[in-house]
Amino acid sequence: CFAPAQLHADMATLASWNDGPAKTAITEFVEKVTKEGGPDYVAPDERIAVFDNDGTLWAEQPMYVQLAFALDRVKALSNQHPEWKDKQPFKAVLENDIQALANSGEKGLMELLMATHAGMSTEDFEKIATDWIETARHPKTGKPYTEMVYQPMLELLTYLRDNGFKTFIVSGGGIEFMRPWTEGIYGIPPEQVVGSSIKTKYEVKDGKPTLMRLPEIDLVDDKAGKPVGINSHIGHRPIAAFGNSDGDFQMLEWTTTGNGARFGLLVHHDDAEREWAYDRKSHFGKLDKGLDEGPKRGWIINSMKSDWKCIFPYACEQAAADK
Amino acid sequence: CFAPAQLHADMATLASWNDGPAKTAITEFVEKVTKEGGPDYVAPDERIAVFDNDGTLWAEQPMYVQLAFALDRVKALSNQHPEWKDKQPFKAVLENDIQALANSGEKGLMELLMATHAGMSTEDFEKIATDWIETARHPKTGKPYTEMVYQPMLELLTYLRDNGFKTFIVSGGGIEFMRPWTEGIYGIPPEQVVGSSIKTKYEVKDGKPTLMRLPEIDLVDDKAGKPVGINSHIGHRPIAAFGNSDGDFQMLEWTTTGNGARFGLLVHHDDAEREWAYDRKSHFGKLDKGLDEGPKRGWIINSMKSDWKCIFPYACEQAAADK
Ligand SMILES: [Ca+2]
Ligand SMILES: [Ca+2]
Structure with a gap:
């Protein structure tokens, strides 16, 4: 080494x-x-x-790492948002339905981003992003993204x-x-x-x-x-x-x-x-x-x-x- | 020294x-x-x-140095804008009428800023600002602003x-x-x-x-x-x-x-x-x-x-x- x-x-x-x-x-x-x-x-x-x-x-x-982050955040926040299980593009995320997610297009992606990236303080977001990047693993290699x-x-x-x-x-x-x-x-x-x-x-x-x-x-x-x-x-x-x-x-x-x-x-x-x-x-x-x-x-x-x-x-x- | x-x-x-x-x-x-x-x-x-x-x-x-710059620019550009001599807040600037300028308020100031700071490339603006700061003099001391x-x-x-x-x-x-x-x-x-x-x-x-x-x-x-x-x-x-x-x-x-x-x-x-x-x-x-x-x-x-x-x-x- x-x-x-x-x-x-x-x-x-x-x-x-x-x-x-x-x-x-x-x-x-x-x-x-x-x-x-x-x-x-x-x-x-x-x-x-x-x-x-x-x-x-x-x-x-x-997929982009930040998209993986957004999808994980939707799952983590879903119990605070019971309406998401019937509402696209959130439903697609919760059901791992990649095709439905793709169908939601750029508009759907923007909704996911705003739901997971906005509405908190910059300090809270920094903590959320830091915690995720330290614990999440790449789906193919199992390595931390970093x-x-x-x-x-x-x-x-x-x-x-x-x-x-x-x-x-x-x-x-x-x-x-x-x-x-x-x-x-x-x-x-x-x-x-x-x-x-x-x-x-x-x-x-x-x-x-x-x-x-x-x-x-x-x-x-x-x-x-x-x-x-x-x-x-x-x-x-x-x-x-x-x-x-x-x-x-x-x-x-x-x-x-x-x-x-x-x-x-x-x-x-x-x-x-x-x-x-x-x-x-x-x-x-x-x-x-x-x-x-x-x-x-x-x-x-x-x-x-x-x-x-x-x-x-x-x-x-x-x-x-x-x- | x-x-x-x-x-x-x-x-x-x-x-x-x-x-x-x-x-x-x-x-x-x-x-x-x-x-x-x-x-x-x-x-x-x-x-x-x-x-x-x-x-x-x-x-x-x-006054703010940048305001002095904007006023100088109005004067320098006025021959390309004959309409300014009848139009506030430009008229006030060209006639050095401080009271009329003050009366034009924030809206007037914004008009002056946009007329003098927008509509050119960033490179052209850099050259305009640089030329001005190198040649302009403070009205009281006669020194360069810098x-x-x-x-x-x-x-x-x-x-x-x-x-x-x-x-x-x-x-x-x-x-x-x-x-x-x-x-x-x-x-x-x-x-x-x-x-x-x-x-x-x-x-x-x-x-x-x-x-x-x-x-x-x-x-x-x-x-x-x-x-x-x-x-x-x-x-x-x-x-x-x-x-x-x-x-x-x-x-x-x-x-x-x-x-x-x-x-x-x-x-x-x-x-x-x-x-x-x-x-x-x-x-x-x-x-x-x-x-x-x-x-x-x-x-x-x-x-x-x-x-x-x-x-x-x-x-x-x-x-x-x-x-
Ligand atoms: Ca790239
Ligand atoms: Ca100040």
Whole structure:
């Protein structure tokens, strides 16, 4: 197993990346923008790198982790809501009826999200999300979701930070669902997490100042919403962007069309054996336009199968132990 | 005059603060939360300090700087808008008719803001704001506005950062009006600036990705909006908050009612000779409830007159040179 110092050294050197076009493109970009006096030099303040989360930093199959959370919350709250057993989309959740759930569409999904994510204080929600993430297990691997992260991407985050980059998450997922654990898992503190959000309202309830979560969308941080979220929260145009689906298209476009050296990469899920294989027709993490357009724009299509030696930290650790 | 190393040492030691209750309260708080193993220790990640801007970090008299910017912009744009010379509140601005401008109320102010702050790309607005802040001069002192900042507060920002704090601006002013210069003047990078904002829309115009500024309010980061902005952008509850008006009341309340050691301070403008004296009845930076309630809640009322040796950097420098 890894000793911490060795682990950090491996992280910083992209140890789980195979030598190949993706790794080469990354290291050449970083060397170029950090070379003082060079034509592509970028000052540390402007070394902003943005990362999508679902499917880019952690697994999103068989469903988004936050959706698994919402479904579990419906079940946990169902005894306070006897009406749910006759009312869609809640009935579908309680009966594990995936088809009926799918039929409820985006409107149904929004109802589930609001019923499980709004109506409590930010502090209460943080506790609910933290308790869940600590105890829930991935249906296929039985691992905590926070172990279903990609070791090569953890190394990339470390490598970029070691080279003076500031790393941000820019996810379609809920900002307050991610913040409780991103610092521990990714080394990304809450203020560097951008995500979809609902509105909150400050009020003093029974003498206690409280931020209440309202059932009202604030920002959908996906597609054309990602550059908006970046501008609102970060206030710089990034120089590097990492995603995995067409939901990241505008984020990569906004990033890579700025002046000077720029970098865009899409993680391609092409490894059915070690992870999942899906792209153009997937319900979660659909990657279609990006596969066609990305290469024309100089974006790297990163093959999980060929560019990564191992995927999940536990698998990488096992591989190291086996040597 | 100051040598840079000496300046930094002075900054870090609160050199422009008189010994007295405010300075003592600050240093005791910082020593307490940074003392490892002590009962009030706070880990660096949670050492979040938030600062109001207008009247807390820089002067807000005879009017908010951003209002001066908006008025100048109306004048600069007036030849593209011949209709403005007959239309309030623009007519009032063009004729320097302060009374008519005041009569136009909040609705008039909002019209001015939207006419001068929306309808261009974020990049164009950044250039407009930057050009203005570099050339505009304060009507009383003739100094650039960025020299009308408070030396003791610059020292406080440095002192807190030297003690592992992350410093954020949380201002009722426009987030994109501040971001171009806060890093150079306060050492606070764009991603640590929270402020009022309008909505933006991402679009590809003539092949060029652009964020357009829309004439629609996103967040009013004032009063009960400040805890909302803090939660959205920072994602932690701060442990120290610095303001100067009743617009900061909820920010100080939210900050100081959390668990553990907390700190709140209100800058009281009581120095008519070296700055301005105003509080309960001021149009800009009204401080009324905070003066009464603050002390009961343990907040420090910081007297500019007695707690600060000098106020503006040029005055502090002059005082040092005179010695
Ligand atoms: Ca994704
Ligand atoms: Ca103020």
